[in-house]
Amino acid sequence: MTLDEIIASLFPDGHQIRKDGGVIAGSAKLRAGGRMLVIGVTDRTALGVDEALRLSRHVLESIDRDTGPILVLVDSDSQRMSKRDELLGLNEFLAHLAKVLIHADMHGRPTIGILYGHSAAGALLATGLATRVLVGLPGASPAVMDLPSMAKVTKLSMEALEEKAESTPVFAPGLSNLEQMGAIHMIWSDAAPLVDQLEALLADMPAVNDRRDALGKARGGRPKAADIVERVRDLALQIR
Template sequence: MTPDEILASLFPQGHDVVVDDEGLVSGSGPLENGARTEVIGIAHRAALGVDGAVKLARKVLAVIEAGHTGPLLVLVDSDSQRMSKRDEMLGLSEYLAHLSKCLILADLRGIATIGLLYGHTAAGAFIATALSTRVLVALPGADPEVMDLPSMSRVTKLSIDVLKEKAKSTPVFAPGLDNLAQTGAVLESWDPNRSLAAQLSELLQRQPTAGDHRDALGKARGGRPKAADIALRVQSLAASDV
C-alpha cells in the first residue's frame, strides 16, 4: 500500500497528515471513537539522519507536552540511518537514541505508541522508530532488517554462508518480516483488504499496558527463547541489591 492508501484507510473521515520533502511524516487524524491519533514517521525509504531525528523527536515531545491522551502512530518506510560524514561527526547515534527515548517516554506517560511498518527499514533507523514503540505491526510486503548479512558478517567475523545457515534455524540472524515476527519484534500483520481504522481500533482495545513485552512474545513464539528469562533474572538481581 502507498502512504496515501494507508492514510485513507486509517482515517476515512479525513486527516491532516503530510509527508515533507525529506520524507518525514507528521499530522493527525480521527479515530472511529472520536479520539485523535497523532502521526509521525518516515516515508519513501528516506534515510534517517541528525536533522530528521531531531524533527521527529521534537514532534513526540510536543505531543507529550500537549497532554495528548490518544495513540501515537509511527509510520515506517525508511532506509537505514544516514551514513554521511556530517551526520556521523555530529554524533548521529546520540540523536537516534534521543528519538528512541522520546518514544519510550511517551509510552511511559500513557500514550499508546504503535509502529506501522509498511515498507523497508533497517539498522539504526529501525531501532529508533519502529522498535521504540510499545508495539509494532506490519503490512504484508514489509521488509525489515536489524542488520543485513554482509554487515553482520563484518561484525561477527563469520562468513555469509555460515550466517545464512544459522538464519535457517535462528530468526535473530535473519532479516525479513516472518523472522522479526518470530522473535516477537512484530506483534502482528494487518490485512490490507480490511479497514486499517478498524484494525487499529481492535488493537487499541486489547493492547497491553505500558512497557516492552516483546521478549515474552519472542519466547512464546520460539524465536528468542532466552531473552525474557534473562531480563527477569537481571531485574531480580537488581531488586535484591536495593
C-alpha cells in the same frame, strides 16, 4: 499498499497528514473519537540528525498540547551514513528520538508503530522498535542488520550465516522472522480495512505492555531472552 492507501484505510474519517522531505507529520481523527498524532519516515529515507530532530520536535510539542495515542509509520533506509551526521553525533540524536517516544508512552500517550516498507539498523531501533507495539504490514522488509554487514561484524562467512538464518530468526532479516522473535507484535491483513484493526489494537492498549521477550520465547524465535531478563531482574532486586 502505498502510503496514501494506508493512510486512507487507517483514517477514513479524515486527517491532516503531510509528507515533507521523507518525514511524515500531522494528526488524524479516530473512529472512536479524539485524534491521533501521526509521524514517521517514508520513501525509504535514511534517518539522519535532521529527520530525528524534526520527529522528536513533533512528539514533544504534542505532549505539551494534545492527548491521544501516537502512530509512527515506517518506511526508511538505515540511519544516514554520512560524515556530517556521524560528526554531529547521530547516535545521540537517534537515542533522543527513541527516548522521546518512550517518554510519551510512559506518560499517557500510547505509541504504535506500523512498518509498511523497509527499515534497518538504527532507523528501525529509533522508530518502530521504540514504540510500545510494532505492527507489520504484508510486504514490509525489515532487517536489523543484513547478512553482509553481519558477516563483517561477526567475522563469520556468508555461507555460515546463511545456514544459520535458515533455522535461527536472529540471523535472518524479514517480517516473519522479526515476528517470530517478538519484535513485531502482529502482522495485519491488507485485505481488511486497517481502521478496524487499528481500533481493535487501541482498545487493547491499556493491557498491552512491552512483551517482546515473552513473545519471542512463546514463538520460538528467542528462547532465552525472557529467562535472562527475569534472572537479571531477580539479581537486581537482591542487590537492593
